[in-house]
Amino acid sequence: MNPSEQPVLRLRGIRKEFPGVLALDGVDLDLHGGEVHVLLGENGAGKSTLMKTISGALRRDAGEVLLDGQPLEITSPRHAQALGIAIIYQELNLVPHLTAAENILLGREPAAAPGVIAQGRLMRTAQQLLDELGVAIDAGAVVGRLGVAQQQMVEVAKALSLDARVLIMDEPTSALTGQEIAELFATIRRLKSRGVAIVYISHRMDELFAIGDRVTVLRDGRHVGTRLISQTSMGELVRMMVGRELKEKFPKQPAAVGAEVLRVERLERKGVLHDISFSLRRGEVVGIAGLMGSGRTELARAIFGADPIDGGRVIVHGVERRIPTPRAAIDLGLGYLSEDRKSEGLILVQSVEENLCLPSVGRFSRWGLMQPRREAAATAQRIDELRIKTPHARQLVEFLSGGNQQKVVLGKWLTTEADILIFDEPTRGIDVGAKVEIYQLMNQLAARGAAILMISSELPEILGMSDRILVMQGGRIAGEFTAAEATQEKLLAAALGQN
Ligand SMILES: Nc1ncnc2c1ncn2[C@@H]1O[C@H](COP(=O)(O)OP(=O)(O)OP(=O)(O)O)[C@@H](O)[C@H]1O
Ligand SMILES: [Mg+2]
Incomplete structure (x- = not known):
């Protein structure tokens, strides 16, 4: 030029x-x-x-x-x-x-x-x-x-x-x-x-x-x-x-690890997922790395009841469960932040507040009656914590900027009392400052006893925020690492199937 x-x-x-x-x-x-x-x-x-x-x-x-x-x-x-x-x-x-x-x-x-x-x-x-x-x-x-x-x-x-x-x-x-x-x-x-x-x-x-x-x-x-x-x-x-200095990019605070909340044994989905076994405990953030097409999102969908499975067992809080639909998953305390927010995560023609409270309707209603004041308070808290840029809580989500729409999807799952959360690319499209706030919220969730499965394509994020890391390749788990032993090179090698 x-x-x-x-x-x-x-x-x-x-x-x-x-x-x-x-x-x-x-x-x-x-x-x-x-x-x-x-x-x-x-x-x-x-x-x-x-x-x-x-x-x-x-x-x-x-x-x-x-x-x-x-x-x-x-x-x-x-x-x-x-x-x-x-x-x-x-x-x-x-x-x-x-x-x-x-x-x-x-x-x-x-x-x-x-x-x-x-x-x-x-x-x-x-x-x-x-x-x-x-x-x-x-x-x-x-x-x-x-x-x-x-x-x-x-x-x-x-x-x-x-x-x-x-x-x-x-x-x-x-x-x-x-x-x-x-x-x-x-x-x-x-x-x-x-x-x-x-x-x-x-x-x-x-x-x-x-x-x-x-x-x-x-x-x-x-x-x-x-x-x-x-x-x-x-x-x-x-x-x-x-307009300010960012102190830490990945403010990870390890939480106390508690009881096992989810165990997956030899999960199969024909042509997609093979022999997948792992477990997840309270307070843990388990990162799932892997290349595009390695089966990460498919795994999330299978656990969440969005896709059928052909074999294997899913054990939630110590009890084997059949999870035929996402509704059933939500009832068991699972939450899934999907990677495709536009078609799965948001109702664009509804307000910020309606979207934020969507998965937790049960929590805000008593004997079938909604409790608008509690909804409003939870909404205000989310808007503040996530710094969602919106003129007011009643704004339709379609009028928010892309990144602020993402924050609403994420906030939606933070409002539930789900304690097994699957986040698929949680910070995609989120600016550097807001990323840090999201990581801090993940810390809080883990500290209050939630377990988080975090799928991400950004290796620094996986390395910076996980307690344990699973690497997928060709629909299988190709490697498992503790936070301490993992490096970018090791994860990449496993993702490429070079073991
Ligand atoms: N059609 C619209 N109606 C009302 N407000 C809007 C509309 N489009 C954008 N805005 C508002 O204008 C501001 C700028 O939005 P814009 O989409 O340009 O942000 P951006 O920089 O692209 O953000 P991001 O990184 O999240 O994509 C935001 O506050 C947004 O909510
Ligand atoms: Mg934009």
Whole structure:
């Protein structure tokens, strides 16, 4: 990037207000061709909102947008596409019952004759884009049946197909792991060398240094500063983001370990889980590491009654149980924070309070009557503890920022009296400051006698917060480590099946 050259896209004084929230308060941003510009800020800082004002999804209240120095109005997503501005939204935006190919070229399908889609050409074009990304996804696969990571790669392919000049990626790697992230970064570098201006939003701090050229930090809807990545540090960026120093990244406090609450013996699910045995005791945080597709989420779902099992035993509080449904699991004191919050974790058209109190309705009702005051008190406590950014408890969850939606899902399980908690990627999409608060809440849960099974793709988090670590590979447990003996190298070797 040559800073003296004219920016491709220039934003000046962008302002956007929602009822009760000033989301953007006069934000400036310059994007140059051939740069990866990282946008950083806490959950609710205004990153997605700023990007939506240039993708045509939102109208700004004030400010100026200049493309190649010319002021212009971006009136719709279609208009933005025509101008060469493509966006991968934080919330996946795919049509679940269509194929990957149909999604990638939606609205731009090649025509065999007027009104007739050239199916063969559609498949070939889409397959080529997927192959270029280095992902093994069949263009003919129905998107709703793909995993979250694969759906995210379909989104990336869709953005690539637009041949954009400005490409915005709003947390593109939140569901990806190692190899997929590497493929995505390779793609980003290719686009960069073609002169595309890329906006990259992520809460994974290590990524910024791997892929970014410049970084702009937003806080509470304001522009705090822009730096060259080569001339800043993690410490400086965190200070700019959260406005204070973060003491400890992983504030683990080991709790007293008590009675066994869950034991799984020789669990089988055909083709998915093989011979899985482990136990979980009060006060323990057991981390589950493993690569994408190693069976971690499948294990969680099987224990929670979301998928049937073909063999083995599940023993809860010393009693063998059949858990045919999630309802049955909840009744036994299990809680599951799923990795796919949007389809499983949240009711978007309900309020923060309704979502937070959902799994604990039993607790707030007496003789079948709801107790609104107790609900309100528990809700207020969660909003405060997790620093959920919302104008009030009655706000609909769909209007919260992505990270704040995650906090609601997590808060939902903290409100229950469940004492066996399965957290699947609990801090995905959560900013650095809020992560620490979530770890502290996990400490509290463990201290009051809960047992936590924590699935995570972030090895530092697994190493920093677990008492014990199980590593899965190919649907089996490929290694077990105490916190003291585990290292990143050992976990990775086990995850790759190199024992
Ligand atoms: N449609 C909407 N209606 C009301 N408030 C909204 C709407 N969209 C965003 N907000 C609010 O605007 C603020 C900025 O949200 P935004 O989604 O831009 O945050 P973000 O920086 O992308 O956060 P995250 O890291 O959690 O994704 C938040 O307080 C959010 O609740
Ligand atoms: Mg966002």
